[in-house]
Amino acid sequence: MKLLILGGTRFIGRHLVAAALANNHEVTLFNRGNHPSALTGVETIHGNRNTDLAKLQNRRWDAVIDTCGFLPGAVRASAEALSDSVDRYVFISSLSVYADVSVPGTDETAPVATLTDEQLKKAEAIDSSGQVSAVNYGEMYGGLKALCEGVAEEVLPSRVLIIRPGLIVGSHDYTDRFTYWVARIARGGEVLAPGRPHRYVQLIDAQDLAGWIVKMVESKENGIFNATGLPSELTFVRMLEECQTVSGSDASLTWVSEDFLEREKVAAWSEMPLWLPEDNPKLKGFMFVNCDKAANSGLHFRPLSETIQDTLSWREKNFPNEELKAGINSDKEQSLLRQWHETH
Missing domain, CATH: 3.90.25 (UDP-galactose 4-epimerase; domain 1)
Incomplete structure (x- = not known):
């Protein structure tokens, strides 16, 4: 397979690259170049997802894995730009999307968090030119990830695989x-x-998570999966x-x-x-989040x-x-x- 990874040089992104290469897939990274990859045999296109998506035009990949989508506008832009270039959009979300984790057993059907228009505007005003993580968005993070999920599915209906990891x-x-x-x-x-x-x-171990995600892409899976x-x-x-x-x-x-x-x-x-x-x-x-769906789809855990x-x-x-x-x-x-x- 040919895989495009948005990000790919930090934490889970690095493990995704390693897992894909181990399975003999071709990997292209699209990122700002702030964290050079130590892995060889990987094509890198440097650019900002907010301004440089044109650099991905006239290319073809089997799937894109979005490891760094925090704002729905940015995810919409990348999904639209790649709609004719990929078969599948894999979005790395988070268990933080759930509106209520007061009761054990939360599964993929549970309601997700929402944001007000004011909160969304506040999130969009946060400087994302430097290092960006969940910390930047605080309590808005879960709601933002939920909006990103919805946008990806809206742009690419039935072509989206959403992964909701716990603590990686x-x-x-x-x-x-x-x-x-x-x-x-x-x-x-x-x-x-x-x-x-x-x-x-x-x-969840990042290696276990990354290896499973690559296998899910190979199997052309879509839908939502808790992963912890x-x-x-x-x-x-x-x-x-x-x-x-x-x-x-x-x-x-x-x-x-x-x-x-x-x-x-x-x-x-x-x-x-x-x-x-x-x-x-x-x-x-x-x-106590329920991840039976992922376990039944081949997610295994190393010692x-x-x-x-x-x-x-x-x-x-x-x-x-x-x-x-x-x-x-x-x-x-x-x-x-x-x-x-x-x-x-």
């Missing part, structure tokens, strides 16, 4: 959320761990213990209560990655130990001394541990 982890993860725990456990010593040890988490780990399979404590085993560290886990973390104003998800307070009724189902090893090796090889973008800093962690031990 592994090498090349620029968010450092999962990487924080891998690196922190590897460093050893006493580790501050959040809340209840046996709470469940959901995540199976619910009620992985606990927080097992995740951290696997990190200990893989790294061989002497880390010891000190589990502190959610009340303590909230009282000390420790930020969920950012300072304590993957931790969300269990007393938040709006998030009761956030780590967690492999994901941890890949992440650790990538981190140690490329950024051994670089400060992590997520996770609590060492001084604050040690201060909190002292406070916890003084009162418990």
Whole structure:
């Protein structure tokens, strides 16, 4: 197959390129050139999706994979520009599209978030000339992704494959959320761990996700698919213990209560990655999303130990001394541990 990837040089995009090449497909990237690809055998067309779509004219691909669509106007423009150039439009969306995750078991039929005209205008006014991610759009992110999905299907009816991933982890993860725990456990010593040890988490290895997406394109699938780990399979404590085993560290886990973390104003998800307070009724189902449809369509999951090893090796090889973008800093962690031990 001939594949066009919008983006393709960051995180899931890099893994998609690797998966496509491993299956002997021809890959063309279209991006701004801000993150040069280390992979050989890939054609790259440099351009901005907002102004340079004409560079893609008079070409033909079996499918396009859009890894960096945040605004519906931009997705509409790319879908229209490529409508006669591709058979299938693959849009990488997010589980954040769902309007309500207060109940476990959310599947692809659940209602999605909406935005007001004012919110859409606000989102469109955000500067997208630099590095763009979900963080730029905050609470509007889910609604924007939902609008992008709708626009793609409107322009290319029955020719769109929509992937809604959960927390993607592994090498090349620029968010450092999962990487924080891998690196922190590897460093050893006493580790501050959040809340209840046996709470469940959901995540998906970028390699598993990318390999499956390429196979879905090969099979000419369309429709909507949640794509994350199976619910009620992985606990927080097992995740951290696997990190200990893989790294061989002497880390010891000190589990502190959610009340303590909230009282000390420790930020969920950012300072304590993957931790969300269990007393938040709006998030009761956030780590229990139904992904049976994807699993029944061939989505498989590698052992967690492999994901941890890949992440650790990538981190140690490329950024051994670089400060992590997520996770609590060492001084604050040690201060909190002292406070916890003084009162418990």
